Amino acid sequence: MSEQLxxxxxxxxxxxxxxxxxxxxxxxxxxxxxxxxxxxACSDPDECARIRENFLKKKLGLTSGDLDGAIKAVCQTxxxxxxxxxxxxxxxxxxxxGKLDTFA
Numbered sequence: 001m002s003e004q005l006x007x008x009x010x011x012x013x014x015x016x017x018x019x020x021x022x023x024x025x026x027x028x029x030x031x032x033x034x035x036x037x038x039x040x041a042c043s044d045p046d047e048c049a050r051i052r053e054n055f056l057k058k059k060l061g062l063t064s065g066d067l068d069g070a071i072k073a074v075c076q077t078x079x080x081x082x083x084x085x086x087x088x089x090x091x092x093x094x095x096x097x098g099k100l101d102t103f104a
Contacts, residue, residue, distance in 0.1 A: 007088045011077050012095060023103030024090055027059075032087055040084040042075035055090055060099045070096050 004025060008016050031037045041047045048071050056062045056070070074092045078084045094100050 004085065004087050007085050008091050011088060011092055014095065016091075017095075017100045017104060019104040020094065020100035021087070021091055021103075024087055024094070027103060028087065028090065038086060040075075040086050040089045042071075042078075042084065048072075048075075051089075051093075056093065056097075060094060060097060060102060062097060062099075065097070 005016060005018065005021060008021060025032065040051070048068070051071055052067045056067045070093060073096070074089055075084075077092065078089065091100075094102065
């Protein structure tokens with residue numbers, strides 16, 4: 001968990017909510033365990049659409065706001081990282097929308 005914490009700390013705007021990070025890791029442990037889904041490919045429009053539909057809308061319950069803009073903003077924040085951790089990516093999106101308590 002310390003590796004994931006360090007990765008999130010590189011990008012998070014506020015101190016990391018470790019309970020939320022642990023909850024996210026537990027929720028997505030099966031996905032994060034598979035090499036083909038451990039990372040986010042920002043250049044893949046289908047991947048961005050899945051993140052919008054499955055994470056932002058279904059998991060976080062968001063129905064309005066600039067969902068695609070938020071995804072693009074996190075992609076921009078993590079642009080220097082070739083392997084964008086899905087856990088970090090989801091944490092940053094949840095932080096952006098004030099939804100970290102969903103996982104804490």
